[in-house]
Amino acid sequence: MQHILDPDNEIINDWVREQRLPKFRAGQIRRWIYASGVSSFSDMTNLPVPVRQRLAAHFQWWTTRIAAHQKSEDGTEKLLLDLADGKRIECVLLRDGERRTICISTQVGCAMGCVFCASGIDGVDRNLTSGEIVEQMLRLRRLLPDGERLSHIVVMGMGEPLANLSNLLPVLNLASQQEGLGISPRRITISTVGLPSAMRRLIDSGVAYNLAVSLHAANDALRDQLVPANARAGLKSILTAADAYFAASGRRLTYEYVLLGGVNDRRCDALELAGLLRGRQALLNLIPYNPVAGLPYQMPSARSVQNFSSLLEQQGINIQIRRRKGARIDAACGQLRRSRASTPAQETKL
Ligand code: SAH
Numbered sequence: 001m002q003h004i005l006d007p008d009n010e011i012i013n014d015w016v017r018e019q020r021l022p023k024f025r026a027g028q029i030r031r032w033i034y035a036s037g038v039s040s041f042s043d044m045t046n047l048p049v050p051v052r053q054r055l056a057a058h059f060q061w062w063t064t065r066i067a068a069h070q071k072s073e074d075g076t077e078k079l080l081l082d083l084a085d086g087k088r089i090e091c092v093l094l095r096d097g098e099r100r101t102i103c104i105s106t107q108v109g110c111a112m113g114c115v116f117c118a119s120g121i122d123g124v125d126r127n128l129t130s131g132e133i134v135e136q137m138l139r140l141r142r143l144l145p146d147g148e149r150l151s152h153i154v155v156m157g158m159g160e161p162l163a164n165l166s167n168l169l170p171v172l173n174l175a176s177q178q179e180g181l182g183i184s185p186r187r188i189t190i191s192t193v194g195l196p197s198a199m200r201r202l203i204d205s206g207v208a209y210n211l212a213v214s215l216h217a218a219n220d221a222l223r224d225q226l227v228p229a230n231a232r233a234g235l236k237s238i239l240t241a242a243d244a245y246f247a248a249s250g251r252r253l254t255y256e257y258v259l260l261g262g263v264n265d266r267r268c269d270a271l272e273l274a275g276l277l278r279g280r281q282a283l284l285n286l287i288p289y290n291p292v293a294g295l296p297y298q299m300p301s302a303r304s305v306q307n308f309s310s311l312l313e314q315q316g317i318n319i320q321i322r323r324r325k326g327a328r329i330d331a332a333c334g335q336l337r338r339s340r341a342s343t344p345a346q347e348t349k350l
Contacts, residue, residue: 003131004033004059005138007174015058021051027179029055034180039142064135068340077143080336083108083132087125088337091136091157093143101152102140104133106168107159112193113228114216116260118292118335119158127164133171137181153183156191156212158337160229162198169205185209191256193229194238203248212254212285213242217264218272226264239276246281253282259305260289261298270308274315284312287322292335 002011009026016026025047032044041056067088068080075095082088092103107127110120136157141150153175155161161168172188174180189210192199202211215235217223223230230238246253255277259265277284286309289299300308305321312319 001060002058003063003129004029004055004061005063005134006129006131007134007170007180008130015055019051019054025051030179033138034174037142037146039138062135062139063132064139066139068336070336077140078336079136079139079143080340081136081139083128088340089128089132089136089158090336091140093140099152100144100148100150101154102137102150103154103157104136104140105157105159106133106155106161106164110159111163111229112160114193114214115226115228116258116289116292116295116297118295118338121294121338124159124163127167128159130167130171133168134174137171137175141181150181150183152187152189154189154191154212156189160193160195161190162192162195162202165198165201169207172207172209186251189254193227194233194242195229196233196237196241199238199241199245203245208249208251210251210254211242211245211249212256213238214256214258215273216256216258216260218269218276222264222269226260235276239280242282243280253280254285255282256285256287258287258289259300259308261300261304263297265300265304265308267307267311270311271315274312274317277312277317278315282318284317284319285322286319290335293339 004012012026012029016023028046029044032038038044040061041052041059044052044055047055063084064081066079067082070078077093079091080088081091087108089105089108091105094101094103105128108125109123110117111124113120137150137153144150153172155168175183176185176188185208189212191212191214194213199211214227215223216226220230220235223235242253245251257264257273273284286305288305289297291297291299309319309321
């Protein structure tokens with residue numbers, strides 16, 4: 001069966017043609033899927049009943065099952081999804097004032113090996129299909145009450161988005177189109193460990209999404225330890241590719257820096273980081289480490305976060321400290337999946 005959520009328009013167009021239906025039916029079907037809140041073919045009330053039945057016989061709508069659904073008091077909700085092949089991924093809805101941000105995954109697991117991250121502990125299983133990425137968006141949208149819309153997308157869930165760019169780009173294109181989810185590219189952020197060749201591909205494709213580069217260290221010796229994928233590229237080529245993305249897209253760059261107590265939160269780290277970012281039009285997002293069971297890292301003390309950020313500010317760096325959201329529900333990517341690794345899937349009624 002074909003997946004109706006595959007963002008390739010031709011899948012629905014071809015089917016409509018094969019069925020000898022008028023062309024406008026394809027647009028109607030897409031509007032039901034992306035602009036309305038319905039989630040089954042039988043609800044597509046402006047289509048003749050036999051057409052709805054033939055759609056249901058040919059296409060699959062939901063390929064995932066909700067294995068767990070957690071809500072935190074701050075409005076964060078997290079879904080653990082079972083994929084058709086039994087693998088599991090996570091995705092998150094974050095509420096912040098008027099913002100309704102979704103955080104989506106691009107791979108099952110991750111190959112980048114960042115030593116403090118739960119997603120990559122067992123390596124990568126496979127890339128998600130485009131349809132599986134779209135499905136996360138629609139599943140999260142269904143958590144909103146009537147009248148509320150998704151406003152932002154961050155590609156910061158499990159996996160390295162730039163290692164699955166071919167499947168991700170059609171999804172973000174759909175998300176940013178009016179007839180898709182209507183979320184402006186300015187409100188879409190791709191977070192990467194920094195893969196220079198894929199960053200150049202992003203430039204060549206002419207997209208204008210925000211880019212966030214996960215830095216975590218200001219020199220190669222420390223970064224090689226924390227982000228093993230660094231050994232192949234090195235900081236210099238990553239920063240050069242990020243500068244080029246900024247020049248080409250005009251989108252503000254963000255650098256993310258997870259603060260690990262006693263590892264990369266020292267005064268010398270702050271000064272070296274300031275040296276690296278000075279003169280660059282970038283925002284530095286400081287993220288206090290979110291503890292992962294079984295990993296030997298410590299949260300930074302409140303004082304060291306304060307000292308670290310003050311030093312950078314004194315050096316003229318634009319910083320922001322990321323507040324922890326959904327900490328109680330393991331909202332840091334990959335954590336819920338690990339804690340539920342041996343729990344059988346429960347049917348959750350939506
Ligand atoms: N692979 C991409 C996107 C997924 S991770 C990337 O590396 O950017 C999204 C962000 O969460 C990254 O900055 C990552 O370093 C950070 N992160 C991972 N584990 C974390 C943890 N335990 N605590 C805090 N931030 C974490």
